[in-house]
Amino acid sequence: RPADARARLLNAYRSQYPVPLRFHAGEIVELGVRDEEWPDFAWVRTADNRAGWAPVAWLRVLGDGRAEALRDYTAQELDVDSGEMVRLHHEHGGWWWAERANGALGWLPARDLELLEETP
Secondary structure (H helix, E strand, O other), rough: OOOEEEEEEOOOEOOOOOOOOEEEEEEEEEEEOOOOOOOOEEEEEOOOOOOOOOOEHHHEEEEEEEEEOOOOOEEEEEEEEOEEEEHHHHHEOOEEEEOOOOOEEEEEHHHEEEEOOOOO
16 A cells, blocks of 8 residues: 555544653663554653653664664654544554644554545
């Protein structure tokens, strides 16, 4: 599925985390458990004590419960309503980085999206 596709929300989605995890490439983070429902993600805590789920593939495990971030990341999720249209930028581990019509960016679970065919 090409990036920058469009999708319609099958269900409303509300962010679970009011203060999302953020880190930058090169940052050292504490690495916790893998998510059982979303195994491509692990629980991560930053030096400034933000915690949340992050893509394991975007971390280099250092051992001793630590990892180095390989790229910038935010766990920002979108609040969207059922039937709302969004633009999809890229997918990772069952989640899409998506954009609302108002320009807000964040993650949405793929299971809540109906991918639409682009019309040329």
